[in-house]
Amino acid sequence: MAFYIAALAHALLPLAVIMALVPSLARRANGALPAGGVLALVAGFVGGGVATLAAAINSSEIVVGTLIHGLTLVVAALALLALVGLLAVLIRRGKGTVLAHATALFLLAAFAARGIYDAASASANRSLTVTGVVNTEMIVNSAALVIGVALLLALALVGARVVARAPRWLALAVLALVLAMEVVAGSAAVMLGLLKLDAIGVSSGRISYVAKVLMVAPWAAYAELALLLILGIATVLRSPRVPPLADAAPSAERVEHRKVRARALFERRWRTRLAGVAVFLFAVLAYQDLYASLPPALSAAAPVTPDEKGEVRIPIEQVKDGDLHRYAYVAADGHRVRFFLINRYDAEHVRIGVVFDACMICGDDGYIQRGEEIICIACGVRIFKPSIGKPGGCNPIPLKHQVAGDTIVIAKADLDKGASYFSEVVEVDTVDPVNGESVNNLKAPYRYDYGGRTYFFSGKDSYEAFKADPGKYTKGNEARRLRVQGHEQVEG
Amino acid sequence: MLGRMLWRSVLEGRRRKSLAAITVALSAALITTLFSLSVDVGDKMAKEMKSYGSNIRVSPKAEAMPLVIDGVDYNPLKDQDTLEEADLPKIKDIFWRNNIVGLSPRLAVAARVEGAADTSKPAEVNLVGTYFDHPLALPDDPDYRTGVRATNPFWRVDGAWPNEDMAGAPSEEVLVGANLASRLDVKTGDELTLSLAADSGAAETVKVSGILSTGDAEDDAVVAPLALVQGMTGLEGQVQSVDVSALTIPENELSNRARRDTGQLTAEEYDVWYCTAYVSSIAHQIEEAVPNAAARPIWQVAASEGVVIGRIQVLLLTVSLAAILAAAMAVSSLMNTTVLERSREIGLMKALGARRWEIQALFLGEAAMVGLVGGVLGLIVGVGLAQVVGRSVFGTGIDFQWITVPIVLVVSVATVMLGSILPARSISSLSPAEVLHGH
Numbered sequence: 058m059a060f061y062i063a064a065l066a067h068a069l070l071p072l073a074v075i076m077a078l079v080p081s082l083a084r085r086a087n088g089a090l091p092a093g094g095v096l097a098l099v100a101g102f103v104g105g106g107v108a109t110l111a112a113a114i115n116s117s118e119i120v121v122g123t124l125i126h127g128l129t130l131v132v133a134a135l136a137l138l139a140l141v142g143l144l145a146v147l148i149r150r151g152k153g154t155v156l157a158h159a160t161a162l163f164l165l166a167a168f169a170a171r172g173i174y175d176a177a178s179a180s181a182n183r184s185l186t187v188t189g190v191v192n193t194e195m196i197v198n199s200a201a202l203v204i205g206v207a208l209l210l211a212l213a214l215v216g217a218r219v220v221a222r223a224p225r226w227l228a229l230a231v232l233a234l235v236l237a238m239e240v241v242a243g244s245a246a247v248m249l250g251l252l253k254l255d256a257i258g259v260s261s262g263r264i265s266y267v268a269k270v271l272m273v274a275p276w277a278a279y280a281e282l283a284l285l286l287i288l289g290i291a292t293v294l295r296s297p298r299v300p301p302l303a304d305a306a307p308s309a310e311r312v313e314h315r316k317v318r319a320r321a322l323f324e325r326r327w328r329t330r331l332a333g334v335a336v337f338l339f340a341v342l343a344y345q346d347l348y349a350s351l352p353p354a355l356s357a358a359a360p361v362t363p364d365e366k367g368e369v370r371i372p373i374e375q376v377k378d379g380d381l382h383r384y385a386y387v388a389a390d391g392h393r394v395r396f397f398l399i400n401r402y403d404a405e406h407v408r409i410g411v412v413f414d415a416c417m418i419c420g421d422d423g424y425i426q427r428g429e430e431i432i433c434i435a436c437g438v439r440i441f442k443p444s445i446g447k448p449g450g451c452n453p454i455p456l457k458h459q460v461a462g463d464t465i466v467i468a469k470a471d472l473d474k475g476a477s478y479f480s481e482v483v484e485v486d487t488v489d490p491v492n493g494e495s496v497n498n499l500k501a502p503y504r505y506d507y508g509g510r511t512y513f514f515s516g517k518d519s520y521e522a523f524k525a526d527p528g529k530y531t532k533g534n535e536a537r538r539l540r541v542q543g544h545e546q547v548e549g
Numbered sequence: 550m551l552g553r554m555l556w557r558s559v560l561e562g563r564r565r566k567s568l569a570a571i572t573v574a575l576s577a578a579l580i581t582t583l584f585s586l587s588v589d590v591g592d593k594m595a596k597e598m599k600s601y602g603s604n605i606r607v608s609p610k611a612e613a614m615p616l617v618i619d620g621v622d623y624n625p626l627k628d629q630d631t632l633e634e635a636d637l638p639k640i641k642d643i644f645w646r647n648n649i650v651g652l653s654p655r656l657a658v659a660a661r662v663e664g665a666a667d668t669s670k671p672a673e674v675n676l677v678g679t680y681f682d683h684p685l686a687l688p689d690d691p692d693y694r695t696g697v698r699a700t701n702p703f704w705r706v707d708g709a710w711p712n713e714d715m716a717g718a719p720s721e722e723v724l725v726g727a728n729l730a731s732r733l734d735v736k737t738g739d740e741l742t743l744s745l746a747a748d749s750g751a752a753e754t755v756k757v758s759g760i761l762s763t764g765d766a767e768d769d770a771v772v773a774p775l776a777l778v779q780g781m782t783g784l785e786g787q788v789q790s791v792d793v794s795a796l797t798i799p800e801n802e803l804s805n806r807a808r809r810d811t812g813q814l815t816a817e818e819y820d821v822w823y824c825t826a827y828v829s830s831i832a833h834q835i836e837e838a839v840p841n842a843a844a845r846p847i848w849q850v851a852a853s854e855g856v857v858i859g860r861i862q863v864l865l866l867t868v869s870l871a872a873i874l875a876a877a878m879a880v881s882s883l884m885n886t887t888v889l890e891r892s893r894e895i896g897l898m899k900a901l902g903a904r905r906w907e908i909q910a911l912f913l914g915e916a917a918m919v920g921l922v923g924g925v926l927g928l929i930v931g932v933g934l935a936q937v938v939g940r941s942v943f944g945t946g947i948d949f950q951w952i953t954v955p956i957v958l959v960v961s962v963a964t965v966m967l968g969s970i971l972p973a974r975s976i977s978s979l980s981p982a983e984v985l986h987g988h
Binding site for chain 2: 452
């Protein structure tokens with residue numbers, strides 16, 4: 058339920074905030090939309106809907122998405138320019154209302170189209186329900202859509218009423234800030250689309266820009282809500298003061314006093330409504346983003362270090378209770394290799410499955426235990442416990458081991474072979490294979506991947522020497538296994 | 550102020566208001582009944598689709614129509630296509646083999662039972678052959694055992710499971726379904742004589758090792774080791790169908806599309822679907838692995854009540870809409886009278902400077918309360934009615950769904966609001982001077 062409200066809010070909140078702010082741009086009293094505003098909104102919604110359909114039919118989501126984001130970006134950037142530069146002057150002189158009006162309409166249409174498209178694509182992989190027969194889930198999810206739209210509409214309308222009481226320059230400044238945020242976020246989205254479409258070349262600077270902006274972009278909705286609330290607070294200062302009334306005041310003064318009180322009350326009620334809607338949206342967004350959408354966390358992994366014989370020994374007594382026991386070993390190049398042991402049967406029939414905490418299909422997201430069930434986090438599939446230790450399907454990749462009496466013995470070399478299944482890297486000191494110097498794996502100036510292992514070098518000389526003949530320096534190091542080899546049966 | 554005025558006027562015109570409330574209650578009761586039925590089935594279907602375990606029935610592709618009379622299949626076995634028992638390990642050799650918890654083959658035949666304490670004449674029963682906990686050597690697990698104890702963990706046996714030891718002669722121990730046992734007065738340890746109903750061929754003397762309760766068709770059957778039934782029917786190494794129990798993940802959009810037609814998926818979607826443990830992809834892989842087999846997920850609700858409700862859903866919606874419209878029209882005429890009766894009061898409010906929406910809010914607020922009262926009454930009646938209808942249509946009670954409460958209340962209030970639109974509009978056309986004069 059919260060998913061749908063949050064998806065709608067993330068996609069359409071900029072539109073709602075702009076709807077609240079444009080009346081002050083187009084000089085409309087009481088927060089009414091500029092003339093033709095509703096038409097612009099409808100045109101935007103229809104455009105967004107058509108784009109969504111077109112993308113679905115041609116399965117050209119990237120092209121259409123980039124196009125829509127690009128258009129919105131252009132409109133927002135132009136509006137921002139107009140707002141910051143030319144317009145400020147013109148408005149003061151009482152001119153430029155036509156320009157301001159047109160800007161407002163274009164903003165409404167562009168953000169409406171983008172919002173609809175984004176909302177549709179955010180929920181494209183979700184369905185309201187699994188079956189066509191009316192059921193609780195379907196009703197709750199549809200209600201969530203209705204509530205989400207109602208909340209955003211309320212935010213826009215109530216916001217416009219409150220903003221109308223705020224100083225005009227402040228409202229325009231907030232609009233400029235919102236547009237600036239949208240321009241930055243939009244530029245990253247468009248750049249990502251162009252990169253995907255191969256329209257512009259890939260460079261590390263571009264990738265880093267896109268990655269950084271898109272990481273913070275989801276928080277824009279919170280910032281915009283906060284800005285609107287700040288505007289609301291600013292109107293408190295301009296709200297009419299209710300002066301104290303003397304007992305012997307003449308009746309004319311009493312009438313005036315009552316009028317002022319009524320107006321102050323009226324304005325306070327609108328502010329309270331705005332605060333209510335904004336706080337509720339804020340809470341739903343925060344609940345969804347910070348709690349409900351997070352993947353389940355892995356249980357802690359006990360660190361293991363091999364003994365002098367290069368073996369990890371784990372007593373069966375420790376792991377035979379039927380729960381998942383997770384361990385982690387840090388390989389020489391810093392890869393953190395997680396594996397887990399679990400009793401596949403019951404206390405009477407102890408057969409320990411020894412496996413890497415990674416799946417050959419889903420990668421290294423790992424497995425969690427919920428009640429009696431072992432679940433792959435990435436795909437949600439339940440793993441049949443007695444089959445743990447066998448390759449295939451979404452089972453964890455088996456780990457070679459020996460059972461020596463009442464201990465499980467795992468060779469360090471076998472753990473190391475699985476290091477490339479895992480992407481998590483911790484900071485360790487490694488040895489330069491050429492000159493034997495100690496190098497930090499995260500700070501090493503040169504690195505080279507060979508046989509599934511990463512080697513780190515203290516300087517360019519040793520790096521070049523290694524590159525010329527890697528085999529010379531890596532004798533005795535068996536190649537690591539790749540994930541596609543995870544299906545191979547291991548004895549044990 | 551509005552609240553205080555609303556409170557005052559609620560108790561006025563009680564007779565008319567209760568009439569309006571009863572009208573709404575009638576339509577609400579109807580909607581509650583239809584809605585409860587539909588949502589009950591819909592929820593059960595959704596639960597089934599979202600469960601993490603599913604059963605798959607594997608049967609021969611060209612299965613002959615069963616000829617079932619009184620729960621006993623009289624179709625001669627010779628005409629039926631069968632699956633090879635030797636193909637069973639292939640089911641545990643598919644991509645998602647580790648997610649297959651167990652499998653149990655079935656071979657059912659009509660049989661005669663003699664030797665029960667209570668029968669003067671032999672009883673015709675269904676004889677089902679299956680695995681209980683049977684060894685099934687797999688390439689990667691020679692000790693694998695499977696059978697109904699894995700696929701149907703809710704089966705309860707009063708006594709002992711039949712001994713299926715294949716080392717010597719075929720086992721001669723069977724289970725008797727609970728209903729059948731009470732009908733024939735069979736107890737654990739009794740000896741029965743089984744023979745085929747179709748011909749008077751060889752009879753087998755078997756020992757009842759336990760009484761089986763399943764809550765399903767097996768309650769009326771004799772369940773025996775597969776080898777025994779195969780020996781009696783001469784179908785050595787053949788089975789009619791296989792029930793497979795698998796760990797799956799909930800169905801979603803992709804699997805729904807794949808279920809309709811795998812050909813429509815793009816190559817990438819097909820890979821994702823194939824490599825995800827949907828019940829449909831597991832069934833697909835079983836079909837690929839076992840020659841001449843069709844594998845279908847068993848969705849019990851979807852196949853029975855779901856089909857009925859799915860077909861008449863539009864009809865239910867139309868009937869509900871008609872009920873809402875009828876109630877709204879009745880409310881509309883009642884409201885009209887109220888507005889006329891209170892026109893002087895409205896005129897006074899207008900003269901005192903009340904805005905139009907304030908007067909309308911007064912009337913609509915009153916209407917909403919009437920709708921709420923009617924909705925609650927209708928809800929109470931409708932929930933009871935749904936039980937009766939559910940029992941007569943599906944033979945089971947209907948669980949109470951909390952979602953009906955907000956839905957019915959919202960619909961009831963909306964009904965009254967719909968009926969109040971026209972009367973409330975007529976308020977604005979009232980002129981204070983005229984009504985206060987009494988024109």
